[in-house]
Amino acid sequence: MARKRNRESAEVNSSSMADIAFLLLVFFLVTTTIPNEKGLLIQLPPADTEITDVKLKERNVFTVRINSADRLLVENEPLEDVYRLKQMVKDHVMNPRREGDKAESPEKAVISLKNDRGTSYDRFITVLDQLQGAYYEIYAERAGGLTAQEYRNLDRTDPRQLELYNKGKEGIPMAISIAQPTK
Structure with missing residues (x-):
């Protein structure tokens, strides 16, 4: 005679699965760290200010343009x-003799950057890095012969x-x- 087995069917106990x-x-x-990317550190003007045209002498403005094909036009020359670009900006800002088409003084020097809407982000960032890098090199030299990186890493506390x-x-x-990009 066949014996009847009283075994329950094999099941996995899942009562603690939700806890696990x-x-x-x-x-x-x-344990997960989320990277905090800051993007571009550009200080924008307050939203409630009126936009006014500021008249500058042409010799104080160093113009840089980037077209949609990522080509540069600096002072109307390709x-x-x-x-x-970095050395050109340094020469414009720190013109020791104040001759020619260079800025009258470092305080009055302005770098104007304008791009087209089709300009790649990579090209825009590269150009902006060169412009800012020129200023940091000027600051570092004036601070006592530091490199630009050493100057930027100074502990201001x-x-x-x-x-x-x-x-x-x-x-x-x-x-x-x-400036606002053009179409």
């Missing part, structure tokens, strides 16, 4: 090598380093005007 899933979720939320930082920037504002 919850613990895993909490673990990954606590420029193939974007890395020459330390009074001695803050003094160096202010010495570099004194009288020379980073005047980079970014």
